[in-house]
Amino acid sequence: MLQFVASGIAIGCVYGMIGMALAITFYVTRIINFAQGQLMMVTVMVTAEVTGLGYSAWLGVVAGLACSCIIGVLSYLIAVRPILAFNRFGFGWLVSTLGFAVMVENGAAWLWGPTSIPFPTILNNTSVHFGEAAVLTGQQILAIATALIAAVVFEVVRKRTLFGKIGMATAADPEMASAFGVNTTTVAIVAFAASALLAGLAGVMIGPSTFANPYLGDTFGTYGFIAMMIGGGTERPVAALYGGILLGLSAEGANALINSRASDWFPFLVLALILVVSPRGLFSSQSPLMRRRVAAAAR
């Protein structure tokens, strides 16, 4: 019982980090970057490659994160900026970010081949016991800690710093923001780099158990997207982390309590149910759960 809760939270934090990464770019540009999962994959592949060449795992991780940041910024410059410049309210970005994802994924498959290559174990071999009931690997604990730190840092930046407010202003009305002297391009580049970094970190957390595979981005990108949607990350990026944890719990819970293949479909049932009840996510201001709280706060 406790075991699936613990491992559900751990994997949920990984989904939640990708969800938050999606939410950060959405927060600033009002687009969903369909290449987010692929940015995670880039970190995993480069880390595995550098470590495979005989360098230390930490150097590999740094190189991997740097690469995904660069590609994240490129995704903005190539697949987002020109499209938004033409029509900020159109849906062209759906096509172009997906096109970018296809390019990155197949580029990786071309470079490394379609099969998995080994990934450094990092903390995967240490295990921590929580009483009799649950065991987590050091890697899982690291994932939870990283996700929480990222969420806290992000909330502090968003609410307490000028940069966070500039981000909000850029999202609401780029033209108005630039009239106030905000360089909206810089804001967006920083947001895309930060989101690629977060996705890359998620990759480092999950890499030891999945190994490095060019098609990793598909699965994790989809799960990250679901995490954002059920949480309501389009309004508050932190809600994506809650959504991710809920997703992880429902997947692990389904495996433990229904049967070993139930995680293939049960989370989607949860997703559909949540969106019927609250189309903008469970932790959004319009959800039945939160509405009372918002009203109370206003009073």
Place this chain on the structure above:
Amino acid sequence: MVAMNPARTGPAAEPASHRRALAGLVVVIAYLVLTWFVAQASLSVQSVILVAAVFAVLAISLDLVAGMLGLYSLGQGGFFGIGAYMTTILSSRYGWDVFLLLPAVLAVTGLAGAIVGAMSLRVSGLYFAITTFIVTLVLTVLETNLEITGGLQGLLGPAFPDLPEALAPLGAPVAWCIMLALLFCIGLVWNIRRSALYPVLLSIRDAEPFAEAAGARTALIKVGVFSLSAAMAGGAGWLFSFLGVVSPGQFDWSVSLNVLVMVLVGGINTTLGPIVGAMFVSMFPVLVNINPWLQEILYGALSIAAIALLPEGVIGLGRRLFLGRRGIAAPVAHGDAPPPEAVAAGDPSIEQVDAAKAPAAPRASGEVVLECRGIECGYGLGPKVLKGVDLAVRRGEIHGLIGPNGSGKSTLANVIAGRLGPSAGTVTVRGQRVNGLPPSSRARMGLRRTFQAAELVRELTTTQNVTVGLYDRVPGIVRRAALWPMLPSGRRDGAMMRGRARDALGAVGAAGWTGERVGDVPHGIEQLTQLAAVCIAGPDILILDEPATGLSAREVAHLARILADLRRQGVTMVIIEHQTRFLFPLCDQVTVLNLGEVILTGTADEVRANPTVRQVYLGE
């Protein structure tokens, strides 16, 4: 675009319509000849073309909702899958006849579309795309995990029945079936695009309040069109099941996105765009035969390039190159002409009215046709914008509504028209309580309104925008839309509506602008277009929200004459306006609002004399 415009009324119309019918016939015959070649072609060529044709049907189904209603559905892959799986399972497992299955598939996917549409309409824009995306996601998961769908391997689709012996020389029957289905879908959407419903659909897309104020039940229309689009996608699934194996990967979310690529690359809201896009996307892997990874990379790069460099798609680019952009230089030619005089001169009844002395004896004896009692209204959690507002308007009178900015005038107009629900108080129209009725129902009762910031479709001409105003005056616009240009009654009503719209534009003094796109006209003409769109419907009660904004002095004088004339026809009006010099001479009664409360209701002279009004509004 202009070349395709239906002919004007008059003696020239008949030969032109014959010519068009002939051209249509030639195109259809050419299409059938092409189909004959496809039906005779080798299996490999045939399958490439047929897959492209099925995707073209799918792309057309998306273009129907995305192009005309702005609903970017990512559920097309899901509905496509429902159609294919339903056909395969019911025909091979339960032995249903495939032709019997077609109506069943259309009904089931149409119903599924109506349910999904009704649920997703709670959200709009991006959230609509996401909700429908998730529908596809969940359906794919079901298809992968259910016993009956055969898991990841999928099922072998049914074989298409053979033609009778006598028709065998025609070639492969499945080719005929798919190509004719595509022709049917092209024809259906082509007809809708030329129907009187088209301007209404675009106004729901770009200016929903305008469509509602013209009496269109926009939510119902959206659900209906989305349901039609889902049924079309389901029909595409029915066609697709004859082409081989049916497996979950063929209907997942990437298919939905690829269909969007097809529509955007080809050109959204065009007849040929979705077909060109579908050909590009589905034939690309066949034509570019290189290393599969490189091929995918190239595909990704090309789709980014297409979106970035051709934002209006291939067809949009072609249109710009070959037809040029009309109407950029034209407004200059019209701008200097004085339309008011030109129109007024032809109409003695207008000329008699002197704007400055317009009001005859106030008709205080008329019954009250519009009444607000104790209206309270606020936005969200903020302070109340209206606090216990009472307003009574008698038949045939012009009732002015003035007050400083933020006093609640437009809010009151929205409460009367039904866009906002008051938190307390009642609105009655001709003695009937209308609280809770949507704007469209109030419009059907003869209550029409204009907007402070004009709500119009920028890519349509002023004439087309004005025809939206006739939506509830011409019966069967929705019912006949699918066949409109083919029906004599459709052509007749279409010509009648355009003619009346041009007359209405002429009557408000915008005769010189009837062929211009709203995106190209000055602000004042937008206001006049709005006015024409409400006048054309022969309204009983009119609510005008700052109608004189953006008009020149001469146009304002003409507007005053039009309004006085409308009053003589018995139209009751509530006019919100800041230009008291224009407003006061027209009004029988004036109500002054300040901070959400009525300060005073009285004649213009009483209002002018009132010290409080002078202080808060006239600034003395």
